[in-house]
Amino acid sequence: MELCIDRVSKIYGNKIACDRISLSLHKGVYGLLGANGAGKTTLMRMMCGVLCPTSGTITFDGIDVGKEEYRDLLGYLPQNFGYYPEFCAMDFLLYMAALKGIPKVHAKEKASELLELVSLKNEAKKKIRTFSGGMKQRLGIAQAMLNNPKILILDEPTAGLDPKERIRFRNLISSMSAEKIILLSTHIVSDVEYIADKILLMKAGQMIHQGTLDEILSVIKEKVWECRVEKNKADELSEKYPILNFRNEDEDIFLRLVSEEKPCEGANRTEAVLEDLYLYYFNELH
Amino acid sequence: MTDKLKKEIKEAFEIDSPVGKKQFLKDFRYPKLNKTDFILEQIFYIRKKTWLFSVLIMGFIFWFLHFYENSSTPNMNLWIISSLMPFLALIFTVELSRSSMFKMEEMEAGCLFGLSQIFLARMLIMGIWNGILLFIIALTANLYLPEGMIKIFLYLLAPYLLVNGLSFYFINNKRERGEIYSCAAIAVMVSICGMIMPRFLKRYSENIGTWVMSVVWITGLFMVLTQLRKMHKKLEEDRWNFA
Amino acid sequence: MSEGLDVIYDKIYKYCYYKMENKQIAEDITQETFLKYFAQNIKIENGRQMAYLYTIAKNLCTDYYRKGKGEERRAEWSENEEYLTEDFSKNLERKYVLRQAMKNLEEGQQEVLFLRYVNEISIKEIAAFMGISRFAVYRLEKAALSLLQQILRKEDFYD
Incomplete structure (x- = not known):
């Protein structure tokens, strides 16, 4: 299982959002850290096939990011997302399941299982517009996991979560990290410090550091x-x-x-x- | 006695739940829907409002045809029906651009059936639905109006195609999320034009309206086709541009 | 689909265990059955499809025998396995006698009794699985049941 990012760049006009980034991700949790505007979201969008890189390739075990096969293996939580106002939580998950090609019979089972996992079981029939920010975010996380993804990409998943929800989220991620590549971006260090197997540090479109916590801390160790x-x-x-x-x-x-x-x-x-x-x-x- | 035996047979073969079940079912990758099933399932996700409003437009046309006598202006009633068509086109466009209206594009784009296929599914469903409606309207109109089928189709389709063509142009060249307002404005404008036209054209020959409609028809069709191609290309090759 | 996938999983597993009498093998075959079934089908929703699931399981069990050395192998791997559940309170010996008695029946008779009473599958589904008419299933069930009762009487099961 290898997600390979090979010299990927994205250029908007004369602004370089991602500058020849090369990465090789294996199963485990990766924390992508960087200030706002460092290019985290751009990189993640390209990894999800929703944005075309200016140059470079992204493949998962040889499957190109633009292929349907790749998207079948992908779970993605974008940074900003809306919802159709007429949907309740359950409708929303069933709709997303349909887009992921999951037949209705299985989708219902899976959706209620996930609603329970993100503690929204009692809100299944409630309209999403009545949800708090944290609840919406949890629903977004559930949505990303509907198709048992091998690659789970979460852009700022902890945004809008309260401290209790944050802890629950961390436990959730650690519990499912086996057999998956999980990449989550954040600008809150404590979100990834203990759950990420590897930390990726991004600044001004470049990957300045990557490694385990100890490895990347060696830069300032004893200093x-x-x-x-x-x-x-x-x-x-x-x-x-x-x-x-x-x-x-x-x-x-x-x-x-x-x-x-x-x-x-x-x-x-x-x-x-x-x-x-x-x-x-x-x-x-x- | 047999009932007891049946129960005992069941109990005799009772065993503990297998150990690997939970993990297996959790990681089980269900086979996926094919494209046809996907498109069919999308029918249920077209909003009820959309069905309702288009049926209401049709109902209004029936009511109008039934209760209004032909006026002195040539083709006047046909012109009026024709000027309702932009709203049918508007409903089509609104349904089509739902993803962008509610900021669902990015999430949808990351799914197996990505944005281009959702778009295609909605396009197909709404296209067929509107086709059926137009056909029924045309057939009914033919019962009440003297103009004949060909002319009716011409008058119905021309504004419909024009509004859709222009709307697709706005969707393709959108700057911000406000494209739906441009589409609505166009629908209203085309509709008003349709209402005013006959009075304006009255001064000229009787057939000039048909000529105007023919030109609009061809322009509209051309626009719809070119813009659809552009849209398809954009969705397939460039993916969605969120920047 | 009336039953969830996990219920179906349990039942197929029970069926495989009844055939193979080894937990590991039974579970492997159960999982393979699912994978094989879903490689061609999207959902399990009616009797015919359920029957197909059992057909796959049965074929896999038979294939397994063929690959191994048949009955001797079976004796070997089932040596230490027993129908043990967490519930020890129930009459273990009585259950054992009943299972042994079942083994004296013909395969078809055994299968009908098992599917009908243990897995609680409808006659319609069994008919599709065995490729016989519903009436034939019904007759087979009656015959198997009375034969089983006869055997059990000899074993003093009813004392």
Whole structure:
């Protein structure tokens, strides 16, 4: 099982949304991290065959992304989606099942199973327009899983979910990661930190890092420091080093920063977490 | 005694549920619908409103034919029926562009039967349905009006094709999601033109209306065909452009 | 479809187990039956299709025998297998006697009794499966049942 992305680019006018991205995905959970506008959605759309790459190819075990066969293996949750206002949750799933070619007899069974999985069983007959953002999102996730996809691509699946729903979503993903390639994008680090087998880091249309959590953390390993300094000193340090985080503490400023060696007196080295790496790349402080 | 035995036979062969069942059924990939079944199933997803409104238009035409005498202006009643046709075309277009109206395109595009096939299915269903309606309207009109079948078909189809052709043009060249309003505006305009035309044409020869209709008919058909081809190409090759 | 796929799965499995008397083999054949069936059909919704499902299962069971060494092999793999359920309270010996008694019947008779009473399949469906008329199924069922009762009487089953 291999999803192969080979030198894929997407260019809009003179803006490069994806720049020669090459990836090889196997079964497991992949977390695609990046700031807004990094090209995550563009990449995912191309992987779902709804957007044509300017150049490059995407194949799954030799099946091209443009083929029906590929779409048969795909489950996709777009970032923004609407719904037909006359539909209730069940109608919606049955409609999507029909588009996925699932015969009605099986679709009903599968749909109620999934509604239960995303805790919408009691809302099955309710109109979607009465749903909260989180409920709609859960319904979208259920929709993507109707055809038992081998490739599950979820664009910002946790958007609109409350903390409890987030945890449930993470458990859901971990429980079904076997025999599937799951790719989910987010800009919230904690969504993927513990469930993703591999993390992909995207910036300005390029894949800047990919690997397991430990692998990609090695970039800043042993380089994260915490210290508490005066305002002037803090300004000085922020000129010199990338700042991950800061907060005011009484007269002083608490800083968390990246540095090869000890940045100042009294600085303590701390363990690097994914959040640090994310901030290191995407923080607007520097 | 036999009843007890029957029950005992059942119990004797009772065994625990097999271990691999859950996993197998979970991962089981059902065989998929073929294209014909898919299109047939889509009939049920055409909105009730759509059926209702088109039947209402037909009903109105029947009522009109039945209760209105032929007026002094030549072909006046045919002109009036003809100017209702743009609305039938509008219903067609609205149903067709439902995906984009409700932001379902992207989700639908990622399915086995992608956007192009949903489009095709709706096109086929609505095309056949409108064909049937037009035919019934034409047959009924022929009973009440003196113009004859060919002329009736010409008058009915010309505005219908024109509005559809223009609407498809707007769908193909849409900038934002407002294309449906353009389509509605066109339908209303064509309809009004149809109402005004006969009074305007009255001054000229009696046959000029037929000539006008013929020109519109040909233009409309040409537009529908070229725009459909364009639409098909866009959906098949370029996929949907969400940018 | 009146029954869910999981109910049908259980029944086919029961049928295969009755034929093969080995859990692993029975389940393998059950799954293969499903895959084979759905390679050609989209849904199970009427008797004829249900009958077809059983036909596939039966053929697969027969094929399995042919590939192996027939009856000796069967004895080998079923050595340690028994109809054990979580429910031990019921009279195990009585069940055993009943199953053994069933084995004295002809294959067709056994099958009718099994499908009719264990899997609760309609006469119509059995008729389609066995390729005989409904009336013939009915007769076969009656005959098998009285024969079974005769055998059981000899075994002092009814004391």
